[in-house]
Amino acid sequence: EPVTVVPSTPWGAESYAHLPWLTSQWGWVSVLDALFPPADLKLQKMQRADRLLPVLLGLLALSHGGRGQADGPQEGPGAEEVSPSLQIAPSNAAFAFNFYHLVASLNPGSNIFFSPLSISAAYAMLALGARGDTWAQILQGLAFNLTDTSEPDIHQGFQHLLHTLNRPHDKLETRVGSALFLSQDLTLRPRFLNDTAAFYGASPFPADFLDSEGTTQLINNHVKKETRGKIDNLVSRLSRDTVMVLVNYIYFRGRWENPVGRHVTKPQDFHVDENTVVKVPMMFQDQHKQWYLHDKHVPCSVLRLDYKGGARALFILPDPGKMAQVEEVLTPEMLRRWSSLLEKRSYSRKVWLYLPKFSISGSYNLDQLLPRLGIDLFLRQANLSGISAQENLMVSKSVHKAVLDVDEIGTEAAAATSFSVTLFSAPRIPGILKFNRPFLMAILSTDTQSILFLGKVVNPTKP
Structure with a gap:
């Protein structure tokens, strides 16, 4: 469980555990007077501001404690919904x-x-x-x-x-x-x-x-x-x-949610550049629908592959010779837009998918x-x-x-450290999506909307 650091107050945060309920029943003024009765009623207005500060600090401590609990329920009007x-x-x-x-x-x-x-x-x-x-x-x-x-x-x-x-x-x-x-x-x-x-x-x-x-x-x-x-x-x-x-x-x-059969992985050409071709073990998948799109204004195709348990990978394949043009517009906003579009059923289509098995x-x-x-x-x-x-x-x-x-079963990775587009839907007949040239990829945590890994595969035969 996460450890929460709460602000220090003269009484400790636990003293304020029932304040939200008390204030809803009695109101702030009554609660303040009950907790800190002034010696002279003429001083109430002057002292009330001073007495309000430690109470607010206590409530702030409770608020921080609640936000520090990853799984704790949040109740009451105006509760913070964004984690x-x-x-x-x-x-x-x-x-x-x-x-x-x-x-x-x-x-x-x-x-x-x-x-x-x-x-x-x-x-x-x-x-x-x-x-x-x-x-x-x-x-x-x-x-x-x-x-x-x-x-x-x-x-x-x-x-x-x-x-x-x-x-x-x-x-x-x-x-x-x-x-x-x-x-x-x-x-x-x-x-x-x-x-x-x-x-x-x-x-x-x-x-x-x-x-x-x-x-x-x-x-x-x-x-x-x-x-x-x-x-x-x-x-x-x-x-x-x-x-x-x-x-x-x-x-x-x-x-992978949909693993690839090892028996269909075959050596094929990968075009590193116009003058360099290398052989890579190419995985093939035609048994399942794939989430993918082709971007009309940014010359690339984007493939979404899901992992079991709340993570996914996006593979971005620039059109031949267009890597620099795609990199130029590669931003968080563009990645979010692609991710959002690939949630729509219209982008789930049959495709013959070729993806290299590689280590970099x-x-x-x-x-x-x-x-x-x-x-x-x-x-x-x-x-x-x-x-x-x-x-x-x-x-x-x-x-x-x-x-x-990246292999037929899934991915193992480790590390020790506004643009408006018009998009084409995927074709209704099985197309071919072949990652046989340099491409970009990101591994995302769907639970936290975080980019775990980011990279570019230029030559999959170079570790």
Whole structure:
């Protein structure tokens, strides 16, 4: 269950458990006078404002406690219906595409695969220990508008999101986590320890960076264990003057609603570019209807494949030679529009589907990439005084690695970190949807409306 941090009041939040009922029966004035009778009736108006503040704080504590419970019922008029995780979903999606476009611009013609959610959660957690401009840079770099979304809402959103994703499920397995490896010489502030545990379920790990080899093994073993062996050798060559390493991981394993028979997978051509053709094991499915559409204004087809248990994948196939044109308009709004349209029955049609069986990975030095998005905390000027009183504390290294396997049964993945369109319906006779050229893909959590993974497959034979 998530841990809720409630504001401290002179009496404790439990003192206000019956206030909503009392105020509905008696009214605010009567309740205030009953709780805090003034010595002089002439002072009632002056004191009533002062007496109102602690009561409101108590009610705020109750409100925060209710929102922190992922499964708790909400009652009464005006109850908040939008879950905390859905409140932060738009910002998380915006960061996902900001990071994608940055990586794509730096690595043209290469496979891309990463978990934006894993990175966002790790750095939102780090923001708990940041102060001043560094605090603002982290959250704004993660695409949060701090005028529209308060810091408590951000952390409560991640608390609810991580709790929902890590909930045991017999058909779908998702594990998300973060870890801070810190020098043994650091004395951490109690508030940072408490908040990271309460909101992110994370605890720092002490590490002896003078023993570079031993600490490297410590970090890699931890990530390997948490990702079921999918992520190995995450970090290497740690400097002896390192004082902090931030790692983030996510493990996902899903089974297709409609698996593909292994006996129909055959080697076929995949056109990497005009001059490069490789052989890939191509899966074939013609037994079930598929959710797909062709976009008239954006030259691509979009396929939706569902996993058992509340997740789905979107595969975006640009028309030949149109990858750059599709990438240019690839935004959270476009992804939401495609997802919404693919809920309609008119886009469920018979099709001969060819999809490659492949494994790809992505490895990224976040300390080199995130400054380009405004997160410039990898300098000694960064203010991380909320983590420790030690001066010049900095994140000296940050890495993210993701791995994806797609086969006939489903997907196994791990990571250790307005446009108006007119659409064609799918043809009424069986068409052919063949992913035999570079395509984009996203793995989505339907429960939290979150992008778990995002990527581009240029050459499925390159891991």
